[in-house]
Amino acid sequence: MICEEALALESHRRLDTSRLCIACSNCSLRDLCVPMGLDRQDLARLDAVVQKSGTIQSGDHLFSVGDEFHALYAVRSGCFKTYTIDRAGREQVLGFHLPGELLGLDAIASARHQCNAIALDTASSCVMPFQDITQLAAQVPSLQRQMFRLLSENIAQSHALAGDYSADERLAAFLLGLSERFIRRGYSSTEFNLTMPRRDIANYLRLATETVSRVFNRFQKNGLIEVERRQIRLVDLEGLRDLASSALLQVA
Amino acid sequence: MICEEALALESHRRLDTSRLCIACSNCSLRDLCVPMGLDRQDLARLDAVVQKSGTIQSGDHLFSVGDEFHALYAVRSGCFKTYTIDRAGREQVLGFHLPGELLGLDAIASARHQCNAIALDTASSCVMPFQDITQLAAQVPSLQRQMFRLLSENIAQSHALAGDYSADERLAAFLLGLSERFIRRGYSSTEFNLTMPRRDIANYLRLATETVSRVFNRFQKNGLIEVERRQIRLVDLEGLRDLASSALLQVA
């Protein structure tokens, strides 16, 4: 059966990636992710509980609203979008998630996932069984600290989007936020690819798709950016920072 | 000197409240707050690290942006507002906090407070030195679980306000959210006092003060609520729920 084949393939892939030494202890995202701050010994213990997912195709869900929560997911490669659908059927994009970032934190309290997570391109993730993580955290102070830190960071970030900002402010902040996150991952801070369609950016920032298009256009005319479809280059970082006046903003 | 008198009074009050057995182990907010899920023995250990603040006057700050983070605060009585001021000097209200709720969670990551917390009326709080809490959490699994739970809940809630909703939807959701939280605290779910001025409600919901006023007025005309200054009565809960169509909303 196809299903069995898929499972076999999946299993094969998992072994493969494990063998390819993609473990926390020598992961390039180590210092952005859960393992940050752990020493050699503790890293080994973390490695023992972290599992690797196979390849996730663009459009596949990592989890959906209502799913039983049993693990946190760390983005290993690719980009994910989290979103909800409200009673009226409207989608609300909650965030975009780059390698090293954690998904599922909002599900701990209720033991059920509160949002959907979908891959925006070919992606992969690490699976961190929450039970195991908490048990380990109780024994490894630096891991406990890091978990609290990650949760707290998430709360602090969500405040950034709370404000009542204009379309220009929001988009400038969004681009700068992405830029900031790309730097930390060793990519260019000024030239990158928008993995997400305009519609998702707009929805995330509470704007209409057309508004995003228009503002990008205006930014380009004003020499702030150069944009061609999904490819974007930040030309005038200072100018963008002036626009994104909000103090906190690390929006993205 | 007046200052010394105030301090003496403060100190006296602190002793008083301690003697009045306001400890986690017999606090009426026990099941909404940090102590939830702890057994008798563990509660005693928690009591040993939790300190009580004196009375906090309306308008006093519990902490401010940039303050060194060393403790979480649990609201014991009264109501707090958290807010930030952006680069352009605009205030952004992040939330209103009722007894049993935790303040300062966003400061864990950076070890500095990321927002200001101000009392909206006469209030008091419990001080929970974070160092002590984490140490205890490593030894008391149910406490660690509860801390993760509280942080996660906070993240899940902040998603509720993220959406792009109309003024009506937001205000209806806001009122229902307050109602929900009052129920859990043993107060009337349909009749309560808005501790915060219109300006703060408006800012929190990203509306103009005038809009809040007008919507309240319209809600009243439509028989959804009865409002008189800060005193409010929810007349038609179903009607409000229909308006607050967003699935998640526990906004407040």
Added chain:
DNA sequence: CGGCAAATTGACTCCACTCAAAGGAGGTGG
């Protein structure tokens, strides 16, 4: 009673949305 901040009310404005249509880009199948 007077002074002040909070809240309300009305008139007008504007930013971003909606509606509509026309180009691209990329993928699929014949």
Added chain:
DNA sequence: CCACCTCCTTTGAGTGGAGTCAATTTGCCG
């Protein structure tokens, strides 16, 4: 390899919900 389809993006025109500005009214407190 091309034709076709679909989705994404852009652009234009017009609208409307909420904001701004301004003037009152109300309640509170010294």
